[in-house]
Amino acid sequence: MRQIDMGIARKWAYEMHAALLEEGDTAVDATMGNGHDTAALCRLVGESGRVWAFDVQPEALGSTRALLEREGLERRAELILAGHERMAQYVPGGVRLVVFNLGWLPGVEHAVTTRAETTLAAVDQALGLLCPGGLMTVCVYPGHEEGARELRELLDWAAALDPLRYDAIVRRYLNQPADPPVLIAVRRAERARKARK
């Protein structure tokens, strides 16, 4: 008998990334962490693509560099030790995908978590970098206090986006305990739409 796997937020996000990215695209990993998302994006953009990855912790750059080297992907990525709220200073426009996986780096003793203020500044910048038809995905973890605040503020922010320029969606479990992660995705329209009268 067939079964449906209901999946989790990171998987929903990855399915969108894989459906969108093509050889030669530019993508941003706004929360590099241990580099799993950076590596996946490097595979999807191919030899001629580029991935810009950000984190505030040197440990994140170290483990991501090691992972990319093991997989032969290091030439496709630019690893930057800076907060994602500064991404517009580093990344030229024309970005097809920006990926956020919020929260903290697993396995590091003093957890440095993403914070609502800087996350909001970063998602604003991310939209400014997207090419027409480009996408931003944000995995949010409301099971801890700061994550719950990030989710509330991101939902308000996304709901207020101009519908002529963006489509914003949310995907989440409605009935599961322990506040599972939530996916927010925003797509920039291909071309300017006209307001309906």
Ligand SMILES: C[S@@+](CC[C@H](N)C(=O)[O-])C[C@H]1O[C@@H](n2cnc3c(N)ncnc32)[C@H](O)[C@@H]1O
């Ligand atoms: C859940 S982890 C990311 C996991 C990662 N994408 C992976 O595949 O392993 C979140 C990361 O965000 C980083 N972070 C926290 N504040 C940040 C900021 N302002 N800018 C960029 N990264 C930040 C943390 O250091 C942590 O490594």
